[in-house]
Amino acid sequence: MTDLSTLKVPGPTEIALTQPFWDAAAEGRLVIPHCRACDQPFFYPREICPHCWADAWDWRQASGQGRLKSFSMVWKPGHPGWAPAAPYAVGLVALAEGPVMLSHILSPAPVVGMVLTLAPTDIGGRVLPAFRPA
Protein backbone atom coordinates (compact mmCIF):
# COMPACT_ATOMS: atom_id res chain seq x y z
CA MET A 1 0.00 0.00 0.00
CA THR A 2 1.26 3.44 -0.93
CA ASP A 3 2.40 5.66 1.91
CA LEU A 4 -0.37 8.25 1.78
CA SER A 5 1.70 10.78 3.73
CA THR A 6 3.96 11.33 0.72
CA LEU A 7 1.14 12.18 -1.72
CA LYS A 8 1.07 15.67 -3.19
CA VAL A 9 -2.68 16.17 -2.90
CA PRO A 10 -4.98 19.09 -2.05
CA GLY A 11 -5.63 19.37 1.67
CA PRO A 12 -8.57 20.91 3.50
CA THR A 13 -9.48 24.56 2.81
CA GLU A 14 -10.43 25.35 6.38
CA ILE A 15 -11.95 28.64 7.51
CA ALA A 16 -12.35 29.95 11.06
CA LEU A 17 -15.68 28.16 11.46
CA THR A 18 -14.29 24.75 10.47
CA GLN A 19 -10.85 25.07 12.09
CA PRO A 20 -11.82 23.09 15.25
CA PHE A 21 -12.81 20.11 13.10
CA TRP A 22 -9.43 19.96 11.37
CA ASP A 23 -7.52 20.73 14.59
CA ALA A 24 -9.25 17.81 16.30
CA ALA A 25 -8.59 15.64 13.24
CA ALA A 26 -4.87 16.44 13.52
CA GLU A 27 -5.02 15.08 17.09
CA GLY A 28 -6.73 11.92 15.89
CA ARG A 29 -10.20 12.91 17.11
CA LEU A 30 -13.50 13.33 15.26
CA VAL A 31 -15.75 16.17 16.39
CA ILE A 32 -19.06 17.13 14.78
CA PRO A 33 -21.49 19.98 15.41
CA HIS A 34 -24.45 19.38 17.71
CA CYS A 35 -27.35 21.84 17.84
CA ARG A 36 -28.32 23.23 21.23
CA ALA A 37 -31.84 24.09 20.09
CA CYS A 38 -33.03 20.94 18.34
CA ASP A 39 -30.54 18.57 19.97
CA GLN A 40 -29.47 17.05 16.65
CA PRO A 41 -25.98 16.50 15.26
CA PHE A 42 -25.08 17.61 11.76
CA PHE A 43 -22.20 17.43 9.30
CA TYR A 44 -20.47 19.25 7.63
CA PRO A 45 -20.08 22.25 10.00
CA ARG A 46 -22.22 25.26 9.09
CA GLU A 47 -22.86 28.75 10.39
CA ILE A 48 -26.35 27.71 11.48
CA CYS A 49 -28.00 24.35 12.15
CA PRO A 50 -29.43 23.03 8.85
CA HIS A 51 -32.32 21.38 10.71
CA CYS A 52 -33.71 24.36 12.65
CA TRP A 53 -31.50 27.35 11.73
CA ALA A 54 -30.42 27.92 15.32
CA ASP A 55 -27.03 29.56 15.52
CA ALA A 56 -26.03 28.04 18.83
CA TRP A 57 -24.30 24.70 18.50
CA ASP A 58 -21.37 22.90 20.11
CA TRP A 59 -18.59 20.64 18.94
CA ARG A 60 -19.11 17.17 20.32
CA GLN A 61 -16.75 14.26 20.20
CA ALA A 62 -18.11 11.56 17.89
CA SER A 63 -17.73 7.88 18.73
CA GLY A 64 -15.67 7.26 15.61
CA GLN A 65 -17.94 4.30 14.81
CA GLY A 66 -19.86 4.12 11.55
CA ARG A 67 -21.23 1.98 8.77
CA LEU A 68 -20.27 2.02 5.09
CA LYS A 69 -23.24 3.26 3.01
CA SER A 70 -21.43 3.04 -0.32
CA PHE A 71 -17.93 3.09 -1.71
CA SER A 72 -15.87 3.28 -4.88
CA MET A 73 -12.45 1.91 -5.71
CA VAL A 74 -10.89 4.79 -7.58
CA TRP A 75 -8.73 3.65 -10.52
CA LYS A 76 -8.52 6.98 -12.35
CA PRO A 77 -8.41 9.74 -9.72
CA GLY A 78 -9.88 13.14 -10.49
CA HIS A 79 -6.74 14.78 -9.09
CA PRO A 80 -3.37 13.63 -10.51
CA GLY A 81 -1.75 13.75 -7.06
CA TRP A 82 -3.75 10.68 -6.06
CA ALA A 83 -2.51 8.56 -8.99
CA PRO A 84 0.29 6.78 -7.03
CA ALA A 85 -2.29 5.50 -4.52
CA ALA A 86 -4.76 4.11 -7.09
CA PRO A 87 -6.73 2.00 -6.76
CA TYR A 88 -7.87 3.29 -3.40
CA ALA A 89 -11.25 3.41 -1.72
CA VAL A 90 -13.45 6.33 -0.78
CA GLY A 91 -16.83 5.87 0.80
CA LEU A 92 -19.85 7.35 2.46
CA VAL A 93 -19.67 6.73 6.20
CA ALA A 94 -22.93 6.83 8.16
CA LEU A 95 -21.63 7.90 11.55
CA ALA A 96 -23.18 6.21 14.59
CA GLU A 97 -24.45 9.66 15.58
CA GLY A 98 -26.45 9.95 12.33
CA PRO A 99 -24.76 12.32 9.90
CA VAL A 100 -23.01 11.01 6.80
CA MET A 101 -19.49 12.02 5.80
CA LEU A 102 -17.36 11.11 2.84
CA SER A 103 -14.00 9.69 3.82
CA HIS A 104 -11.01 7.67 2.76
CA ILE A 105 -11.55 3.96 3.48
CA LEU A 106 -8.46 1.94 4.38
CA SER A 107 -9.51 -1.37 2.85
CA PRO A 108 -8.63 -3.12 -0.42
CA ALA A 109 -12.07 -4.76 -0.57
CA PRO A 110 -14.80 -2.76 1.15
CA VAL A 111 -18.35 -4.09 1.41
CA VAL A 112 -21.47 -1.96 1.70
CA GLY A 113 -22.82 -2.25 5.23
CA MET A 114 -19.48 -3.06 6.87
CA VAL A 115 -18.81 -1.60 10.31
CA LEU A 116 -16.06 1.02 10.32
CA THR A 117 -13.98 2.75 12.90
CA LEU A 118 -12.05 6.00 12.82
CA ALA A 119 -8.46 5.59 11.60
CA PRO A 120 -6.60 8.92 11.76
CA THR A 121 -4.23 8.84 8.78
CA ASP A 122 -1.51 11.10 7.45
CA ILE A 123 -2.61 12.01 3.93
CA GLY A 124 -0.32 14.37 2.09
CA GLY A 125 1.32 15.52 5.33
CA ARG A 126 -1.83 16.13 7.38
CA VAL A 127 -3.63 13.73 9.69
CA LEU A 128 -7.20 13.36 8.41
CA PRO A 129 -10.16 11.36 9.77
CA ALA A 130 -10.04 8.25 7.56
CA PHE A 131 -11.85 5.01 8.42
CA ARG A 132 -10.99 1.32 8.42
CA PRO A 133 -12.99 -1.87 8.90
CA ALA A 134 -13.72 -2.33 12.62
Next chain:
Amino acid sequence: MRPQAALIGVGSLAPQRRTEGASTLGMLARAAKAALDDSGLEKSAIDGLLVGPQVGETPQHVPATVAEYLGLQPVMGNVVDLGGASGPGMIWRAAAAIQAGMCETVLCVIGNHRNPEAPRSPNRNPIREFDVPFGASGANISYALLKQAHMARYGSTDEDFALIAHWARANAQRMPEAIFHGQPASVDEVLASPLVASPLHLFEIVMPVAGAEAVIVTSAARAKGRRAAYLLGAGEKITHRAVSQAPDLTSGPLKPSMTRAFAQSGLGVERMSLLSLYDCYTIMVATTLEDSGLCPPGQFGAFMRAHDFGPEGDWPLNTHGGQLGYGQPDLAGGMTHVTEAVRQLRGSAEGRQIKDAEFALVTGNGATMSEAVALVLGAEP
Protein backbone atom coordinates in the same frame (compact mmCIF):
# COMPACT_ATOMS: atom_id res chain seq x y z
CA MET B 1 -52.54 26.04 -13.39
CA ARG B 2 -49.92 24.65 -15.68
CA PRO B 3 -47.16 26.23 -17.74
CA GLN B 4 -48.17 26.88 -21.34
CA ALA B 5 -45.77 27.78 -24.10
CA ALA B 6 -44.57 26.65 -27.47
CA LEU B 7 -41.05 25.48 -28.29
CA ILE B 8 -40.88 26.88 -31.77
CA GLY B 9 -37.24 26.67 -32.82
CA VAL B 10 -34.20 24.58 -31.92
CA GLY B 11 -30.54 24.87 -32.84
CA SER B 12 -27.64 22.53 -32.05
CA LEU B 13 -23.94 22.70 -32.79
CA ALA B 14 -22.41 19.31 -33.50
CA PRO B 15 -20.36 18.08 -30.53
CA GLN B 16 -16.59 18.41 -30.91
CA ARG B 17 -13.71 17.17 -28.78
CA ARG B 18 -11.81 20.46 -29.10
CA THR B 19 -12.61 23.94 -30.35
CA GLU B 20 -9.23 25.62 -30.64
CA GLY B 21 -9.62 29.38 -30.73
CA ALA B 22 -13.43 29.35 -30.55
CA SER B 23 -15.23 31.52 -28.02
CA THR B 24 -18.25 30.39 -26.06
CA LEU B 25 -20.04 33.60 -27.02
CA GLY B 26 -19.46 32.80 -30.67
CA MET B 27 -20.81 29.28 -30.23
CA LEU B 28 -23.88 30.56 -28.39
CA ALA B 29 -24.49 32.97 -31.27
CA ARG B 30 -24.33 30.20 -33.88
CA ALA B 31 -26.73 28.00 -31.90
CA ALA B 32 -29.09 30.95 -31.38
CA LYS B 33 -29.06 31.76 -35.08
CA ALA B 34 -29.84 28.15 -35.97
CA ALA B 35 -32.78 28.15 -33.54
CA LEU B 36 -34.13 31.44 -34.91
CA ASP B 37 -33.88 30.18 -38.50
CA ASP B 38 -35.69 27.02 -37.44
CA SER B 39 -38.48 29.06 -35.77
CA GLY B 40 -39.25 31.19 -38.82
CA LEU B 41 -39.46 34.25 -36.54
CA GLU B 42 -37.56 37.50 -37.00
CA LYS B 43 -34.76 38.35 -34.58
CA SER B 44 -36.80 41.36 -33.43
CA ALA B 45 -39.38 38.97 -31.94
CA ILE B 46 -36.93 37.89 -29.21
CA ASP B 47 -37.59 39.88 -26.04
CA GLY B 48 -36.43 37.43 -23.37
CA LEU B 49 -33.06 35.76 -22.73
CA LEU B 50 -32.11 32.85 -20.48
CA VAL B 51 -28.48 31.74 -20.36
CA GLY B 52 -26.32 29.28 -18.45
CA PRO B 53 -23.67 30.15 -15.88
CA GLN B 54 -19.90 30.15 -16.44
CA VAL B 55 -19.97 31.37 -20.02
CA GLY B 56 -16.26 31.05 -20.81
CA GLU B 57 -15.43 34.67 -21.41
CA THR B 58 -17.65 36.17 -18.75
CA PRO B 59 -18.24 34.81 -15.24
CA GLN B 60 -20.54 37.73 -14.37
CA HIS B 61 -23.14 39.87 -16.12
CA VAL B 62 -23.80 36.91 -18.35
CA PRO B 63 -27.25 37.88 -19.74
CA ALA B 64 -26.05 41.40 -20.57
CA THR B 65 -22.90 40.12 -22.25
CA VAL B 66 -24.75 37.53 -24.30
CA ALA B 67 -27.51 40.02 -25.19
CA GLU B 68 -25.00 42.62 -26.30
CA TYR B 69 -23.08 40.07 -28.38
CA LEU B 70 -26.32 39.04 -30.10
CA GLY B 71 -27.59 42.60 -30.53
CA LEU B 72 -30.60 41.98 -28.30
CA GLN B 73 -32.19 44.31 -25.74
CA PRO B 74 -34.43 41.90 -23.84
CA VAL B 75 -37.09 42.92 -21.31
CA MET B 76 -36.34 39.75 -19.29
CA GLY B 77 -32.89 38.23 -18.75
CA ASN B 78 -31.51 35.72 -16.28
CA VAL B 79 -29.05 32.92 -15.57
CA VAL B 80 -30.27 29.39 -14.89
CA ASP B 81 -27.66 27.55 -12.84
CA LEU B 82 -28.86 23.98 -12.30
CA GLY B 83 -25.99 22.01 -13.82
CA GLY B 84 -27.32 19.48 -16.30
CA ALA B 85 -30.88 20.52 -15.43
CA SER B 86 -30.23 24.11 -16.55
CA GLY B 87 -31.58 23.57 -20.08
CA PRO B 88 -34.91 22.04 -19.08
CA GLY B 89 -35.05 24.55 -16.20
CA MET B 90 -34.91 27.37 -18.76
CA ILE B 91 -37.96 26.07 -20.62
CA TRP B 92 -40.49 26.33 -17.79
CA ARG B 93 -38.97 29.63 -16.62
CA ALA B 94 -39.43 31.01 -20.12
CA ALA B 95 -43.06 29.84 -20.09
CA ALA B 96 -43.62 31.40 -16.65
CA ALA B 97 -42.19 34.74 -17.77
CA ILE B 98 -44.39 34.68 -20.88
CA GLN B 99 -47.48 33.78 -18.85
CA ALA B 100 -46.68 36.56 -16.39
CA GLY B 101 -46.81 38.99 -19.29
CA MET B 102 -43.17 40.05 -18.89
CA CYS B 103 -42.12 39.03 -22.41
CA GLU B 104 -43.40 36.97 -25.31
CA THR B 105 -40.52 35.16 -27.01
CA VAL B 106 -37.53 33.83 -25.06
CA LEU B 107 -34.19 32.64 -26.39
CA CYS B 108 -32.83 29.88 -24.14
CA VAL B 109 -29.19 29.25 -25.01
CA ILE B 110 -26.41 27.29 -23.33
CA GLY B 111 -23.03 25.91 -24.38
CA ASN B 112 -19.29 25.89 -23.90
CA HIS B 113 -16.08 25.66 -25.84
CA ARG B 114 -13.28 23.24 -24.99
CA ASN B 115 -9.94 24.99 -25.25
CA PRO B 116 -6.80 24.30 -23.27
CA GLU B 117 -6.85 26.91 -20.54
CA ALA B 118 -6.72 27.39 -16.81
CA PRO B 119 -9.38 25.51 -14.80
CA ARG B 120 -12.45 27.23 -13.43
CA SER B 121 -12.30 29.67 -10.56
CA PRO B 122 -10.83 28.51 -7.24
CA ASN B 123 -13.40 26.57 -5.29
CA ARG B 124 -13.80 26.89 -1.54
CA ASN B 125 -17.18 25.23 -1.13
CA PRO B 126 -17.88 22.37 1.31
CA ILE B 127 -17.13 19.68 -1.29
CA ARG B 128 -13.66 21.14 -1.80
CA GLU B 129 -13.11 21.21 1.96
CA PHE B 130 -14.73 17.94 3.07
CA ASP B 131 -14.59 15.54 0.07
CA VAL B 132 -11.54 16.40 -2.03
CA PRO B 133 -8.93 15.92 0.77
CA PHE B 134 -10.01 12.25 1.10
CA GLY B 135 -9.35 11.53 -2.58
CA ALA B 136 -12.82 12.25 -3.99
CA SER B 137 -12.45 14.79 -6.82
CA GLY B 138 -14.93 14.99 -9.67
CA ALA B 139 -18.36 13.65 -10.55
CA ASN B 140 -17.26 10.11 -11.48
CA ILE B 141 -16.79 9.11 -7.85
CA SER B 142 -20.15 10.53 -6.77
CA TYR B 143 -22.03 8.53 -9.40
CA ALA B 144 -19.90 5.46 -8.65
CA LEU B 145 -21.14 5.72 -5.05
CA LEU B 146 -24.74 5.94 -6.32
CA LYS B 147 -24.29 2.90 -8.59
CA GLN B 148 -22.65 0.87 -5.82
CA ALA B 149 -25.50 1.72 -3.46
CA HIS B 150 -28.06 0.54 -6.04
CA MET B 151 -26.20 -2.74 -6.61
CA ALA B 152 -25.86 -3.34 -2.86
CA ARG B 153 -29.50 -2.57 -2.12
CA TYR B 154 -31.17 -4.34 -5.04
CA GLY B 155 -28.64 -6.82 -6.39
CA SER B 156 -28.60 -5.08 -9.77
CA THR B 157 -25.69 -6.21 -11.94
CA ASP B 158 -23.03 -4.61 -14.13
CA GLU B 159 -24.78 -6.28 -17.09
CA ASP B 160 -28.01 -4.43 -16.23
CA PHE B 161 -26.19 -1.09 -16.31
CA ALA B 162 -24.20 -1.99 -19.42
CA LEU B 163 -27.47 -2.40 -21.35
CA ILE B 164 -28.11 1.32 -20.87
CA ALA B 165 -24.74 2.26 -22.37
CA HIS B 166 -25.25 -0.29 -25.15
CA TRP B 167 -28.58 1.26 -26.17
CA ALA B 168 -27.16 4.78 -26.10
CA ARG B 169 -24.38 3.71 -28.46
CA ALA B 170 -26.90 1.84 -30.64
CA ASN B 171 -29.10 4.92 -31.02
CA ALA B 172 -26.05 7.09 -31.73
CA GLN B 173 -25.58 5.09 -34.95
CA ARG B 174 -28.69 6.88 -36.30
CA MET B 175 -27.27 10.29 -35.36
CA PRO B 176 -24.41 11.31 -37.69
CA GLU B 177 -23.33 14.20 -35.42
CA ALA B 178 -22.93 11.95 -32.37
CA ILE B 179 -19.39 11.62 -31.04
CA PHE B 180 -19.83 7.79 -30.99
CA HIS B 181 -21.39 7.56 -34.45
CA GLY B 182 -19.57 4.62 -36.05
CA GLN B 183 -18.71 3.19 -32.63
CA PRO B 184 -21.48 0.94 -31.31
CA ALA B 185 -20.75 -1.02 -28.14
CA SER B 186 -22.04 -4.41 -27.07
CA VAL B 187 -22.75 -5.21 -23.44
CA ASP B 188 -19.50 -7.19 -23.35
CA GLU B 189 -17.58 -4.24 -24.77
CA VAL B 190 -19.04 -1.93 -22.13
CA LEU B 191 -18.00 -4.38 -19.42
CA ALA B 192 -14.53 -4.75 -20.96
CA SER B 193 -13.94 -1.00 -20.91
CA PRO B 194 -11.62 0.06 -18.04
CA LEU B 195 -12.92 0.68 -14.55
CA VAL B 196 -12.63 4.40 -13.84
CA ALA B 197 -14.17 4.42 -10.38
CA SER B 198 -15.69 1.08 -9.46
CA PRO B 199 -18.30 0.01 -10.30
CA LEU B 200 -18.36 2.52 -13.20
CA HIS B 201 -16.70 1.51 -16.47
CA LEU B 202 -15.44 4.03 -19.02
CA PHE B 203 -18.33 3.41 -21.44
CA GLU B 204 -20.86 4.14 -18.66
CA ILE B 205 -19.49 7.70 -18.43
CA VAL B 206 -20.14 10.55 -20.89
CA MET B 207 -17.40 11.87 -23.14
CA PRO B 208 -16.88 15.62 -22.51
CA VAL B 209 -17.23 17.65 -25.72
CA ALA B 210 -17.79 21.23 -26.78
CA GLY B 211 -21.17 22.28 -28.08
CA ALA B 212 -24.12 24.63 -27.77
CA GLU B 213 -27.89 24.23 -27.83
CA ALA B 214 -30.61 26.84 -28.24
CA VAL B 215 -34.40 26.76 -27.97
CA ILE B 216 -36.87 29.54 -28.77
CA VAL B 217 -39.93 29.54 -26.54
CA THR B 218 -42.95 31.68 -27.34
CA SER B 219 -46.63 32.04 -26.50
CA ALA B 220 -49.08 29.50 -27.88
CA ALA B 221 -50.80 32.41 -29.70
CA ARG B 222 -47.64 33.38 -31.53
CA ALA B 223 -46.94 29.74 -32.44
CA LYS B 224 -50.30 29.32 -34.17
CA GLY B 225 -49.87 27.97 -37.68
CA ARG B 226 -46.22 27.06 -37.14
CA ARG B 227 -44.59 23.73 -36.35
CA ALA B 228 -44.00 23.68 -32.62
CA ALA B 229 -43.80 21.40 -29.60
CA TYR B 230 -45.76 22.45 -26.53
CA LEU B 231 -44.93 22.52 -22.84
CA LEU B 232 -47.65 20.57 -21.00
CA GLY B 233 -46.14 20.17 -17.54
CA ALA B 234 -43.01 20.84 -15.51
CA GLY B 235 -41.52 20.00 -12.13
CA GLU B 236 -38.32 20.93 -10.33
CA LYS B 237 -36.57 19.89 -7.12
CA ILE B 238 -33.19 20.53 -5.48
CA THR B 239 -32.18 18.28 -2.58
CA HIS B 240 -28.45 18.70 -1.89
CA ARG B 241 -25.08 19.38 -3.50
CA ALA B 242 -22.50 16.92 -2.13
CA VAL B 243 -23.32 13.22 -2.49
CA SER B 244 -22.72 12.75 1.25
CA GLN B 245 -25.74 15.01 1.86
CA ALA B 246 -28.11 13.13 -0.49
CA PRO B 247 -31.32 12.20 1.36
CA ASP B 248 -31.51 8.96 -0.65
CA LEU B 249 -28.88 7.21 -2.80
CA THR B 250 -31.28 5.07 -4.86
CA SER B 251 -34.07 7.58 -5.60
CA GLY B 252 -33.59 11.20 -6.54
CA PRO B 253 -35.24 14.60 -6.87
CA LEU B 254 -36.47 13.67 -10.35
CA LYS B 255 -39.14 11.56 -8.66
CA PRO B 256 -41.16 14.50 -7.27
CA SER B 257 -40.26 16.56 -10.35
CA MET B 258 -41.75 13.97 -12.70
CA THR B 259 -44.79 13.50 -10.45
CA ARG B 260 -45.50 17.21 -10.67
CA ALA B 261 -44.88 17.43 -14.42
CA PHE B 262 -47.20 14.48 -15.11
CA ALA B 263 -49.89 15.88 -12.81
CA GLN B 264 -49.81 19.24 -14.61
CA SER B 265 -50.02 17.57 -18.00
CA GLY B 266 -52.81 15.21 -17.00
CA LEU B 267 -50.82 12.40 -18.60
CA GLY B 268 -49.14 9.30 -17.22
CA VAL B 269 -45.71 8.00 -18.15
CA GLU B 270 -47.31 5.21 -20.20
CA ARG B 271 -48.51 7.84 -22.71
CA MET B 272 -44.99 9.02 -23.58
CA SER B 273 -43.77 8.38 -27.14
CA LEU B 274 -40.19 9.31 -26.20
CA LEU B 275 -38.16 9.05 -23.01
CA SER B 276 -35.53 11.80 -23.28
CA LEU B 277 -33.74 11.03 -20.02
CA TYR B 278 -30.64 12.77 -18.70
CA ASP B 279 -27.82 10.24 -18.86
CA CYS B 280 -24.50 11.54 -17.56
CA TYR B 281 -23.89 7.99 -16.28
CA THR B 282 -25.78 4.71 -16.66
CA ILE B 283 -26.91 4.87 -13.03
CA MET B 284 -28.78 8.10 -13.73
CA VAL B 285 -31.00 6.41 -16.34
CA ALA B 286 -31.56 3.40 -14.08
CA THR B 287 -32.72 5.56 -11.18
CA THR B 288 -34.87 7.75 -13.44
CA LEU B 289 -36.65 4.73 -14.99
CA GLU B 290 -37.46 3.50 -11.49
CA ASP B 291 -38.44 6.95 -10.18
CA SER B 292 -40.73 7.44 -13.19
CA GLY B 293 -42.80 4.42 -12.25
CA LEU B 294 -42.01 2.58 -15.49
CA CYS B 295 -40.63 -0.25 -13.36
CA PRO B 296 -40.53 -0.99 -9.62
CA PRO B 297 -37.52 0.16 -7.56
CA GLY B 298 -34.54 -2.09 -8.24
CA GLN B 299 -36.08 -3.60 -11.40
CA PHE B 300 -34.65 -1.45 -14.20
CA GLY B 301 -32.51 -4.38 -15.41
CA ALA B 302 -35.58 -6.51 -16.17
CA PHE B 303 -37.14 -3.47 -17.87
CA MET B 304 -34.03 -2.98 -20.05
CA ARG B 305 -34.18 -6.64 -21.09
CA ALA B 306 -37.90 -6.56 -21.88
CA HIS B 307 -38.00 -3.63 -24.29
CA ASP B 308 -36.58 -2.16 -27.47
CA PHE B 309 -35.28 1.38 -26.97
CA GLY B 310 -34.66 2.37 -30.57
CA PRO B 311 -36.81 4.83 -32.57
CA GLU B 312 -39.00 1.96 -33.85
CA GLY B 313 -39.02 0.20 -30.49
CA ASP B 314 -41.77 -0.01 -27.89
CA TRP B 315 -39.95 2.46 -25.60
CA PRO B 316 -37.82 4.90 -27.60
CA LEU B 317 -35.16 6.19 -25.21
CA ASN B 318 -32.70 8.97 -26.02
CA THR B 319 -33.03 8.62 -29.78
CA HIS B 320 -30.16 11.08 -30.34
CA GLY B 321 -27.87 8.64 -28.57
CA GLY B 322 -28.27 10.32 -25.22
CA GLN B 323 -25.22 12.04 -23.85
CA LEU B 324 -23.61 8.60 -23.48
CA GLY B 325 -23.69 8.28 -27.26
CA TYR B 326 -23.83 11.89 -28.46
CA GLY B 327 -21.22 13.33 -26.10
CA GLN B 328 -21.73 15.75 -23.22
CA PRO B 329 -21.33 19.37 -24.38
CA ASP B 330 -20.85 20.57 -20.81
CA LEU B 331 -23.99 22.21 -19.39
CA ALA B 332 -25.62 22.11 -22.84
CA GLY B 333 -25.76 18.31 -22.53
CA GLY B 334 -29.02 18.60 -20.65
CA MET B 335 -30.51 20.76 -23.39
CA THR B 336 -29.86 18.05 -26.01
CA HIS B 337 -32.67 16.08 -24.37
CA VAL B 338 -34.99 19.06 -25.01
CA THR B 339 -33.93 19.72 -28.61
CA GLU B 340 -34.23 16.01 -29.49
CA ALA B 341 -37.74 15.86 -28.00
CA VAL B 342 -38.79 18.94 -30.00
CA ARG B 343 -37.44 17.42 -33.22
CA GLN B 344 -39.28 14.14 -32.59
CA LEU B 345 -42.58 15.87 -31.74
CA ARG B 346 -42.37 18.09 -34.81
CA GLY B 347 -41.53 15.13 -37.04
CA SER B 348 -38.13 16.48 -38.04
CA ALA B 349 -35.85 13.81 -36.54
CA GLU B 350 -34.37 12.71 -39.83
CA GLY B 351 -33.34 9.08 -40.03
CA ARG B 352 -34.50 8.32 -36.49
CA GLN B 353 -38.07 9.65 -36.45
CA ILE B 354 -40.51 8.00 -34.05
CA LYS B 355 -43.76 7.34 -35.91
CA ASP B 356 -46.64 9.59 -34.74
CA ALA B 357 -44.69 10.94 -31.75
CA GLU B 358 -47.27 12.58 -29.46
CA PHE B 359 -45.69 13.16 -26.06
CA ALA B 360 -42.18 13.23 -24.60
CA LEU B 361 -40.77 13.07 -21.09
CA VAL B 362 -37.62 15.19 -20.78
CA THR B 363 -35.44 15.07 -17.67
CA GLY B 364 -32.51 17.17 -16.54
CA ASN B 365 -30.16 16.39 -13.68
CA GLY B 366 -27.37 18.36 -12.07
CA ALA B 367 -24.48 17.89 -9.62
CA THR B 368 -24.70 14.59 -7.71
CA MET B 369 -28.33 13.68 -8.51
CA SER B 370 -29.04 16.97 -6.74
CA GLU B 371 -30.85 19.31 -9.11
CA ALA B 372 -33.77 17.96 -11.12
CA VAL B 373 -36.15 19.29 -13.77
CA ALA B 374 -38.78 17.22 -15.58
CA LEU B 375 -40.81 18.42 -18.56
CA VAL B 376 -43.73 16.86 -20.40
CA LEU B 377 -43.87 18.07 -24.01
CA GLY B 378 -46.56 17.40 -26.59
CA ALA B 379 -47.05 17.71 -30.34
CA GLU B 380 -50.29 19.67 -29.74
CA PRO B 381 -51.08 22.48 -27.24
